[in-house]
Structure formats: C-alpha cells, structure tokens
Amino acid sequence: MKALANMDRIQISNEVMLLLLSLYESKGKSYYYDDLFSRDAHAFEKNTMESNLIALARYLDLKMTDARIKLFAKKPMSPRTKDEHLLFNLKTALYQLHKSPESFELLVNEVGNLIKLLSKNTDPIQFNTYEIKEEGMLRLKKHSKKEDLEQLMHLFERNVKTKKYELTQLITNFYVDFLNLDIVSKHNDLVALIMLYSLLAKYFNVFKYVSFFKHFLVDKDGWQSGIVTANYYWSSGFAQTEMLSRMLLNLLLKSYEEVDDMAHEYRFEKDLNKSDNIENTVMKLEEIFAKEDIRKKHPNVSDATIDRTLKRLKDEDKIRPLGKGRSSKWQRIVTGNKKYGMEQLSLFGD
Incomplete structure (x- = not known):
C-alpha cells in the first residue's frame, strides 16, 4: 500500500x-x-x-x-x-x-x-x-x-x-x-x-x-x-x-x-438501409472477396444481416459462391455497369 x-x-x-x-x-x-x-x-x-x-x-x-x-x-x-x-x-x-x-x-x-x-x-x-x-x-x-x-x-x-x-x-x-x-x-x-x-x-x-x-x-x-x-x-x-x-x-x-x-x-449508416449499404461495399471490393472483408467494413452489423444480403445478391445474380464452409469466398459477377450505378464518368473522353 x-x-x-x-x-x-x-x-x-x-x-x-x-x-x-x-x-x-x-x-x-x-x-x-x-x-x-x-x-x-x-x-x-x-x-x-x-x-x-x-x-x-x-x-x-x-x-x-x-x-x-x-x-x-x-x-x-x-x-x-x-x-x-x-x-x-x-x-x-x-x-x-x-x-x-x-x-x-x-x-x-x-x-x-x-x-x-x-x-x-x-x-x-x-x-x-x-x-x-x-x-x-x-x-x-x-x-x-x-x-x-x-x-x-x-x-x-x-x-x-x-x-x-x-x-x-x-x-x-x-x-x-x-x-x-x-x-x-x-x-x-x-x-x-x-x-x-x-x-x-x-x-x-x-x-x-x-x-x-x-x-x-x-x-x-x-x-x-x-x-x-x-x-x-x-x-x-x-x-x-x-x-x-x-x-x-x-x-x-x-x-x-x-x-x-x-x-x-x-x-x-443509421440513415441508410443496412443491406443496401453492404451491397454498395460488395461492389467496391475486389472481384473475389470473403465475408470477413465485409465484416471489416461493417463491424457493427450482425452476421445475419450480412448473410441475408449475400443471399439476396446471389439470387439477383450479382455474386456467386466459390466453395463452401467458413473459408468460402464469393465472386462478384458484374461490376462497373450502368445498371449498378458504378460506371466511371469521363470528363475528357470521346
């Protein structure tokens, strides 16, 4: 003491x-x-x-x-x-x-x-x-x-x-x-x-x-x-x-x-739809990504919300699974597409 x-x-x-x-x-x-x-x-x-x-x-x-x-x-x-x-x-x-x-x-x-x-x-x-x-x-x-x-x-x-x-x-x-x-x-x-x-x-x-x-x-x-x-x-x-x-x-x-x-x-994030926000993140990740990559960007979103979003994107043919289990990855099928609002704008292009 x-x-x-x-x-x-x-x-x-x-x-x-x-x-x-x-x-x-x-x-x-x-x-x-x-x-x-x-x-x-x-x-x-x-x-x-x-x-x-x-x-x-x-x-x-x-x-x-x-x-x-x-x-x-x-x-x-x-x-x-x-x-x-x-x-x-x-x-x-x-x-x-x-x-x-x-x-x-x-x-x-x-x-x-x-x-x-x-x-x-x-x-x-x-x-x-x-x-x-x-x-x-x-x-x-x-x-x-x-x-x-x-x-x-x-x-x-x-x-x-x-x-x-x-x-x-x-x-x-x-x-x-x-x-x-x-x-x-x-x-x-x-x-x-x-x-x-x-x-x-x-x-x-x-x-x-x-x-x-x-x-x-x-x-x-x-x-x-x-x-x-x-x-x-x-x-x-x-x-x-x-x-x-x-x-x-x-x-x-x-x-x-x-x-x-x-x-x-x-x-x-509170003012956005969580699922839409996760989708936006998916579209910005590398073409091949893991669930852990999403969790790092959204640490306070539950696993259930992430899983629901991944299932929705899969059903919409925006992503597809690569393998099964905890170590499985996902592949984004389409990106940089007008449909997803991801097209790069060119100020000086033809």
Missing part, C-alpha cells in the same frame, strides 16, 4: 492536467454514446469481447495459432490444452464483468472468485502467505496476503470517497500496489491487469464499445517500462507512477477518439 497510502506526494503537471480535461470532456458524452448505439449494443459488445480476447492471448503469448485464438474469441469452443483452458476461463471472466461493469465492487471475494475461475483446469492459483513474528510470540505466524489486499481495497474506496484525488491516479496507484504486494501465487500480473480493467470498465463506459486490451497491447513494452519506473522507490513510499498514469490517460483518450469515430460512421 506504499503508493496508494502516499497520494499526497503526487504533483500533477500542466501536461497531465490538459490530458485530464480532455478525458473528462469525452467522458461526458457517455450517455450520448449509450443512446446512439442502443439499437446495436449487443453487436458492439460482441466485437469488443472478441478484440479483448485476441489481444489478451497475444499479450500472454499463449501457445495457440492465430486461427485457433480467433475461433475461441468468436465461438463456443472446447479447450484442449492448459493455454486454451486459460483463454476459455478469461473469456468467462470478461463475459461476467461485461454483464454489469458499473456494479463491480472491490472485494476480496471477487479476487478469490477470479483466481478460482482462472485456475479451472489449469495450474492452481492461491493467495500468497508469509510469516511474521508477533509481539510476545516465540513462533512465527502465517499471514495471508488476502488481509493485505483487504486493507488495500479499503484504502482505495476511502480515497475515492474523499474526492481529494483524481480517479485515474487512484486506479494507477492501486494497480502498482497490487503488483508489488505479490498477492497471488501465479499470474499476479494478469490478475492485477484484470482488476485494473474492471475498475476502468466501472468508471469509463467507453470500454463497452472499444477494446481496452487492444490498445494496451499496442504499447505493451512501454507499459512494462512504466511499471519498472513505478517500482523504483515503491518500498520507501515514493513510487514514481507518473509515467504509468500518463500512459493510462493516453490509452483512455485514444479509446474515446475511436468511439467518437465510430459514432460519426454509425450516424451515417
């Missing part, structure tokens, strides 16, 4: 203050995003979950092929190896969190349930213990890190209630303390990261629509450098958490920028 117990040491620079002003201005649009995306909220959450799991698998360097990772992210799969079981357990944990992130509470039991879930069919994870000599006692007594965690959580909640410290600073310092206290016997860094994400998801609902772990993975090495810097003077109560705090702020701002771009595109 060296970092969280010494929040008064932190001095917020002008640069960080400007980042915070931008962040809370973006956070103020949360109700607008919820209202705008409400019709397709499930599709957004599904895409976010898939991106989170793919990024987590790569962060953990799991021994799984990219194709296998994507299948686990997109579909119900039966795990075969320890790494696959770990990813399956992470998927379950994130699904439970995403049901109601605003209801998440910092409780020791939540961490206990999390490590129990992550341990399922993989290596066991337990709360670490250490021995202390109590005053007047000749023998050493075992002390559980569970008690240290409870104190850390109480301190975080107390600091939040005082409203004396900025929220992202508190979350960053809680995360640094969790790492340094070495709370659990295995995957301590992963459990700390999930707790960090749970707190961010509780207070910043941008992560309903944007993948936190996707952005986190982009600067994985920088984040590790920030942890090393924060740990320098942690034991003396002067953890240097500014670098991590700034990186977290930049990650949040990039996430809000992404959801803002999504909102602009979504507003435009």
Whole structure:
C-alpha cells in the first residue's frame, strides 16, 4: 500500500492536467454514446469481447495459432490444452464483468472468485502467505496476503470517497500496489491487469464499445517500462507512477477518439438501409472477396444481416459462391455497369 497510502506526494503537471480535461470532456458524452448505439449494443459488445480476447492471448503469448485464438474469441469452443483452458476461463471472466461493469465492487471475494475461475483446469492459483513474528510470540505466524489486499481495497474506496484525488491516479496507484504486494501465487500480473480493467470498465463506459486490451497491447513494452519506473522507490513510499498514469490517460483518450469515430460512421449508416449499404461495399471490393472483408467494413452489423444480403445478391445474380464452409469466398459477377450505378464518368473522353 506504499503508493496508494502516499497520494499526497503526487504533483500533477500542466501536461497531465490538459490530458485530464480532455478525458473528462469525452467522458461526458457517455450517455450520448449509450443512446446512439442502443439499437446495436449487443453487436458492439460482441466485437469488443472478441478484440479483448485476441489481444489478451497475444499479450500472454499463449501457445495457440492465430486461427485457433480467433475461433475461441468468436465461438463456443472446447479447450484442449492448459493455454486454451486459460483463454476459455478469461473469456468467462470478461463475459461476467461485461454483464454489469458499473456494479463491480472491490472485494476480496471477487479476487478469490477470479483466481478460482482462472485456475479451472489449469495450474492452481492461491493467495500468497508469509510469516511474521508477533509481539510476545516465540513462533512465527502465517499471514495471508488476502488481509493485505483487504486493507488495500479499503484504502482505495476511502480515497475515492474523499474526492481529494483524481480517479485515474487512484486506479494507477492501486494497480502498482497490487503488483508489488505479490498477492497471488501465479499470474499476479494478469490478475492485477484484470482488476485494473474492471475498475476502468466501472468508471469509463467507453470500454463497452472499444477494446481496452487492444490498445494496451499496442504499447505493451512501454507499459512494462512504466511499471519498472513505478517500482523504483515503491518500498520507501515514493513510487514514481507518473509515467504509468500518463500512459493510462493516453490509452483512455485514444479509446474515446475511436468511439467518437465510430459514432460519426454509425450516424451515417443509421440513415441508410443496412443491406443496401453492404451491397454498395460488395461492389467496391475486389472481384473475389470473403465475408470477413465485409465484416471489416461493417463491424457493427450482425452476421445475419450480412448473410441475408449475400443471399439476396446471389439470387439477383450479382455474386456467386466459390466453395463452401467458413473459408468460402464469393465472386462478384458484374461490376462497373450502368445498371449498378458504378460506371466511371469521363470528363475528357470521346
């Protein structure tokens, strides 16, 4: 609790203050995003979950092929190896969190349930213990890190209630303390990261629509450098958490920028017939294309809508299937034709 117990040491620079002003201005649009995306909220959450799991698998360097990772992210799969079981357990944990992130509470039991879930069919994870000599006692007594965690959580909640410290600073310092206290016997860094994400998801609902772990993975090495810097003077109560705090702020701002771009595109698509919009995309793709090419252009449109559109275009003899199954492709039969409004206009031709 060296970092969280010494929040008064932190001095917020002008640069960080400007980042915070931008962040809370973006956070103020949360109700607008919820209202705008409400019709397709499930599709957004599904895409976010898939991106989170793919990024987590790569962060953990799991021994799984990219194709296998994507299948686990997109579909119900039966795990075969320890790494696959770990990813399956992470998927379950994130699904439970995403049901109601605003209801998440910092409780020791939540961490206990999390490590129990992550341990399922993989290596066991337990709360670490250490021995202390109590005053007047000749023998050493075992002390559980569970008690240290409870104190850390109480301190975080107390600091939040005082409203004396900025929220992202508190979350960053809680995360640094969790790492340094070495709370659990295995995957301590992963459990700390999930707790960090749970707190961010509780207070910043941008992560309903944007993948936190996707952005986190982009600067994985920088984040590790920030942890090393924060740990320098942690034991003396002067953890240097500014670098991590700034990186977290930049990650949040990039996430809000992404959801803002999504909102602009979504507003435009909302006024169009989705099927017509997909058809327009098909006519602009390469002559041979896959369903995945359409999904990349329309990430928030359901698979059912894409399938219906492809069937309609096939019935209208505009496209034809090449092969069967998940890896099948399609061929556009006609393009650049006046009938489809695709003819190139020439200003200077004969």
